[in-house]
Amino acid sequence: MATRVHSAAGEPLPSGGLITLPPLRAPHHGLASVAMGGGGTGTMRPGEISLATGGVLFLDELGEFQPSALDALRQPLEEGVVRVSRAHSAVTFPAQFLLVGAMNPCPCGFGGGPGFCRCSESSRARYHRRVSGPLLDRFDLRIDVQRPTADELLRGKPGETSATVAARVAEVRARAVARGVSANAALSGPILERHAPLEDEAASVLERALRDGRISARGLSRLRSVARTIADLDEIDGAPAGPLRRRHVTLALALRATLPALEGWTNVG
Numbered sequence: 001m002a003t004r005v006h007s008a009a010g011e012p013l014p015s016g017g018l019i020t021l022p023p024l025r026a027p028h029h030g031l032a033s034v035a036m037g038g039g040g041t042g043t044m045r046p047g048e049i050s051l052a053t054g055g056v057l058f059l060d061e062l063g064e065f066q067p068s069a070l071d072a073l074r075q076p077l078e079e080g081v082v083r084v085s086r087a088h089s090a091v092t093f094p095a096q097f098l099l100v101g102a103m104n105p106c107p108c109g110f111g112g113g114p115g116f117c118r119c120s121e122s123s124r125a126r127y128h129r130r131v132s133g134p135l136l137d138r139f140d141l142r143i144d145v146q147r148p149t150a151d152e153l154l155r156g157k158p159g160e161t162s163a164t165v166a167a168r169v170a171e172v173r174a175r176a177v178a179r180g181v182s183a184n185a186a187l188s189g190p191i192l193e194r195h196a197p198l199e200d201e202a203a204s205v206l207e208r209a210l211r212d213g214r215i216s217a218r219g220l221s222r223l224r225s226v227a228r229t230i231a232d233l234d235e236i237d238g239a240p241a242g243p244l245r246r247r248h249v250t251l252a253l254a255l256r257a258t259l260p261a262l263e264g265w266t267n268v269g
Helices: 002-008 033-037 067-071 074-079 121-129 150-155 162-178 189-195 200-211 217-236 246-254
Strands: 056-060 081-085 090-094 098-102
Touching (some): 002 090, 074 081, 162 217, 189 217, 200 217, 200 246, 217 246
Parallel strands (some): 056 098
Antiparallel strands (some): 081 090
């Protein structure tokens, strides 16, 4: 699929003519909406969304992208395709990708740390509003990365190796394939209900989160998919199999928390 999409976009192909590794696309934040979603004059070409099919679309400096370019992501993230229409024609491009975004807490980049931040409240608010609540709601994981301390930088303990983490990921993916999907993120509807049932305590946690507005109806199914992955990781480590427990949904909620710098965004739309 990646080879066909890149060929349709006029992108250079490897010497062998086939793309054999998952693509990684990292466009500049000055990207226009048509370059994100596809289209153009003359022959319609796939955009960055489709060029990332089967791989990762990494949007660094997320808050610097044009709002129209970011909004072009919403429908493809839901449907897995991009639909580009003109007066007398329409084209559908594939759009099955992992979206990763990164942004500073404020325009100057020093917010959230000790001193240094030069941004006014109004400039921070404008910066945050460039990413809409409906798009934010489509991110399954929202992590506030804290600035490391000097001690952590100089004497921090090494973490797990990439090989160790990759082995666990492969095991979880194998479980997802056994459920009939490529990854737990693809679980939805009756398949999600069958493979991610809830214990009573876990259901109560989600009911409270819905009442409090911490998650939307869309976010609920995404959160259950994340909780299913957490449960899979627990089972790999020896925990008994069974319905999703309170721990699984509580941790999934924590991984989907509203970031301090982004408070005020809504989860609807």
